Amino acid sequence: MTERTLTGTGATPRSGVGTVVWYSPDADRPNPDEADVDPEAERRRFADARETARSELEAERERTAERVGEQEAEIFDAHLQFLADPQIEDGVEDAIADGLPAEHAVQRAFADPIEQFEGMGGRTAERADDLRDVRDRLVRVLAGSDRIDLGELPEGAVVLAERLTPSDTARLDPDRVAGFATVTGGRTSHAAIFARSLALPAVVSVGDDLHDVAEGATVVVDGEAGELVVEPRDERREAARATHDVEIRERPVTTADGTEIEVAANVGRPAELEGAKAQGADGVGLYRTEFLFLDREAPPDEDEQYEAYLEALEAFPEGRVVVRTLDVGGDKPIPYLELPEEENPFLGQRGIRRSLGPDADLFETQLRALLRAAADGEGQLAVMFPLVTTPEELTDALETVSAIADALDEEGVDYAIPELGVMIETPGAVFTAPELADQVDFFSIGTNDLTQYVMAAARENERVAELREPRHPAVLRAIARTVEAAHEHGAWIGMCGEMAGDPELTDLLVGLGLDELSMSAVTVPEVKAAVQAVDAEDAAERASGALEAATCAQAIERIESEAADR
Numbered sequence: 001m002t003e004r005t006l007t008g009t010g011a012t013p014r015s016g017v018g019t020v021v022w023y024s025p026d027a028d029r030p031n032p033d034e035a036d037v038d039p040e041a042e043r044r045r046f047a048d049a050r051e052t053a054r055s056e057l058e059a060e061r062e063r064t065a066e067r068v069g070e071q072e073a074e075i076f077d078a079h080l081q082f083l084a085d086p087q088i089e090d091g092v093e094d095a096i097a098d099g100l101p102a103e104h105a106v107q108r109a110f111a112d113p114i115e116q117f118e119g120m121g122g123r124t125a126e127r128a129d130d131l132r133d134v135r136d137r138l139v140r141v142l143a144g145s146d147r148i149d150l151g152e153l154p155e156g157a158v159v160l161a162e163r164l165t166p167s168d169t170a171r172l173d174p175d176r177v178a179g180f181a182t183v184t185g186g187r188t189s190h191a192a193i194f195a196r197s198l199a200l201p202a203v204v205s206v207g208d209d210l211h212d213v214a215e216g217a218t219v220v221v222d223g224e225a226g227e228l229v230v231e232p233r234d235e236r237r238e239a240a241r242a243t244h245d246v247e248i249r250e251r252p253v254t255t256a257d258g259t260e261i262e263v264a265a266n267v268g269r270p271a272e273l274e275g276a277k278a279q280g281a282d283g284v285g286l287y288r289t290e291f292l293f294l295d296r297e298a299p300p301d302e303d304e305q306y307e308a309y310l311e312a313l314e315a316f317p318e319g320r321v322v323v324r325t326l327d328v329g330g331d332k333p334i335p336y337l338e339l340p341e342e343e344n345p346f347l348g349q350r351g352i353r354r355s356l357g358p359d360a361d362l363f364e365t366q367l368r369a370l371l372r373a374a375a376d377g378e379g380q381l382a383v384m385f386p387l388v389t390t391p392e393e394l395t396d397a398l399e400t401v402s403a404i405a406d407a408l409d410e411e412g413v414d415y416a417i418p419e420l421g422v423m424i425e426t427p428g429a430v431f432t433a434p435e436l437a438d439q440v441d442f443f444s445i446g447t448n449d450l451t452q453y454v455m456a457a458a459r460e461n462e463r464v465a466e467l468r469e470p471r472h473p474a475v476l477r478a479i480a481r482t483v484e485a486a487h488e489h490g491a492w493i494g495m496c497g498e499m500a501g502d503p504e505l506t507d508l509l510v511g512l513g514l515d516e517l518s519m520s521a522v523t524v525p526e527v528k529a530a531v532q533a534v535d536a537e538d539a540a541e542r543a544s545g546a547l548e549a550a551t552c553a554q555a556i557e558r559i560e561s562e563a564a565d566r
């Protein structure tokens with residue numbers, strides 16, 4: 001057999017090798033004969049199916065909360081809501097009254113809502129996928145077809161599918177399954193996000209060629225290159241297996257020519273600290289504190305936050321823990337804060353804008369907890385502010401820090417001023433970087449937001465996904481300009497957006513002059529290995545080549561061909 005390579009989009013920087021199991025939930029769906037339909041019986045079948053689907057969803061929610069995380073499990077709450085939606089129920093009822101069997105009635109009742117969500121664009125359009133997920137579940141239950149149980153796949157299975165839903169992906173056991181590949185999907189699809197959380201090799205968006213891969217074939221899922229290799233040669237197979245045992249480097253690493261680069265983890269919940277340590281992170285480069293505020297009725301008080309920050313410092317007594325103050329608004333609503341409905345929330349009151357406005361009390365409480373933790377914790381605390389656009393905002397935030405310090409002083413409470421920094425996520429911050437750097441100890445570039453704002457392409461909108469490319473010369477130049485301003489003004493500079501976790505870009509980022517890279521824990525080992533392979537001086541020269549590219553395609557070509565030459 002000859003080796004064949006299909007190309008898609010890599011979702012997780014992991015490779016796996018295994019045997020193809022095709023997963024087609026719809027394959028054995030019967031096509032009931034409409035002439036024989038008894039509406040009363042169909043109504044009962046639908047009610048029973050809905051009950052079964054509800055129990056399944058509740059069980060899957062619980063399993064996902066345990067295995068992946070509470071935040072990821074919330075997707076099933078949305079599914080449960082759709083399942084109980086009275087409009088959909090009415091739609092099914094009407095269709096059954098029109099003489100359709102329950103399976104077809106479900107298909108018809110979901111068609112309009114799916115189309116409506118798709119038409120809305122942005123994040124709302126993603127809800128269409130959730131609706132499809134619920135629809136397919138109901139149809140499967142109605143058809144009585146036992147799909148392959150994704151939770152019970154044989155050891156070493158590679159799942160191939162048209163698409164996988166969040167529920168499907170959460171069922172895959174990363175200890176047994178070698179990976180998956182899908183015809184459709186994107187890097188930010190739920191399936192891809194879950195795959196990353198589970199460190200499961202995955203390639204999405206392979207296209208129709210995937211259908212030519214036979215059940216039982218041996219394949220390598222190369223989630224790093226975004227390739228599915230069918231009937232791989234022995235070397236390829238071995239290489240894929242080898243990457244499973246990626247070496248954990250517990251100590252800070254340097255480039256081949258001795259430049260120290262801090263490689264830290266992004267965390268959102270205390271429970272993630274263990275994983276970050278296990279993957280050898282030097283510290284925490286981004287603690288997204290909004291997760292401490294989610295899934296509850298009221299915000300955590302000062303003491304609860306103080307304990308959470310101390311816990312992070314204790315996890316990394318020799319490292320640095322960068323805590324970001326509350327970053328809500330945009331795509332991160334918190335129900336009890338009653339955020340206003342905004343026409344364009346990504347350009348509205350989010351991040352520091354809320355902390356200096358309606359959430360000033362929360363900001364002060366958080367700063368009190370942080371300043372106390374800075375005094376009492378073992379490791380080194382750093383605090384940064386999200387979505388800063390102007391030097392004045394930063395001045396105001398820093399004045400609040402001083403006022404809190406004075407208040408704690410007066411009260412006789414121990415406190416210390418941590419390192420203070422600012423996230424660079426807006427063009428405004430890039431262009432005023434010298435003035436910002438004058439006021440702080442460090443910067444951290446949030447490329448997720450910076451890319452969306454530089455390229456005017458909303459973060460979750462798949463229609464403009466191509467524009468949202470962090471390797472675009474416009475974004476690279478924004479990064480380079482910020483690094484220069486930071487260093488000229490004596491500040492260190494890190495990056496905590498998704499871009500930092502791509503080991504293929506480590507050479508470029510070191511070449512651009514970043515001092516620290518922070519990422520989801522799963523990619524820490526690969527990025528540490530990539531750092532050790534970099535020659536910083538050569539990398540700087542290669543980075544200037546990419547910066548001078550006239551087009552995005554040219555920049556990508558330069559970055560990729562340089563990577564291939566190394």
Ligand code: PEP
Nearest residue numbers: 446447448449496497498
């Ligand atoms: C970013 O914008 O790159 C970032 C790290 O912040 P978040 O993803 O939490 O908006």
Ligand code: MG
Nearest residue numbers: 425446448449
């Ligand atoms: Mg951001």
